[in-house]
Amino acid sequence: MTSPSPVRFEAARVEDTKAAGERLAKALRPGDLIVLIGPLGAGKTAFTQGLGAGLGVRGSVTSPTFVISRVHRGPLPLVHVDAYRLGGTLEVDDLDLDADVADSVTVVEWGEGLVEQLTDGHLEVRIERRPDDVRVLTFTGVGGDWPERLAAFADGARA
Template sequence: MEQFSVRSGSPAQTALIGAALADALRPGDIVLLSGDLAAGKTTFVKAVAEALGSTDPVTSPTFALAQFYSARSRILHVDSYRLADVEEYRDLGLAEYQDEVISLIEWGEKIAGEFPCHLAISFVATDETDGRSLTFASSCDRWTGALGDLHAAISKDTNGAHARDRIVID
């Protein structure tokens, strides 16, 4: 499994990380986001959507379960929090769109077995105010080189930033 972690100290830094990922995404990609409530998952999805050119309002689809956003590549935003199991996800009928959209799934760990090839991003709050640690991981061939490219892109995006604004890569 290939993986790396970054530490974000603010929502703005989380948005920079999301924008860097957006450059690597293509239709058919599945990104599973995990983390506690208010860990930054929806903020991250909003940044990815904006980086892909979406002007649609991005909100957590906790009650709607799924939302589509128009962008250079169409985005499917799913929230699995209220789903009891994978069967409930299957009943939504979203699998028919998977090859045509970029899927960003909050609470994705609940249905990870449904997606043999996916990028997992876990969000963990740190002790600092608004701080988050994001760990990117995948064991799928699609992400083998892409994770290295993403790591380099995040490093480049913050290389010239003031020390307090730099994203720390672990």
């Protein structure tokens, strides 16, 4: 299967970054893994806050930097992980994330190269911050049925 072209969005405000997450939430289902890639301050947690709103999770979504992982309950639970301080895949395995992956949407900040093995396919969301403070979000589906789902997500965003 060929990889689809990435889907890109520009977010001029934090609210736009959250709105992109909320829009993506409509396409998500249990077992989905999202790997967030971007420097400090890019908007990874803001994007995840939008996901949480779209999934209808209870309570506020905050950065899990100091606790490593938070589970947000709702109709479709959201597992939010910050892998910044983890040293490698062995420490990720120690989190026992695979126990939650099948029943939740799992979002991992700083997880590139550490968590992709948890599922057969995943979505990479790269967030870059331009000098004018506009965020560029690039969505790339890797494996699974992400090519079709990403195409539907992109079509819905243009409607």
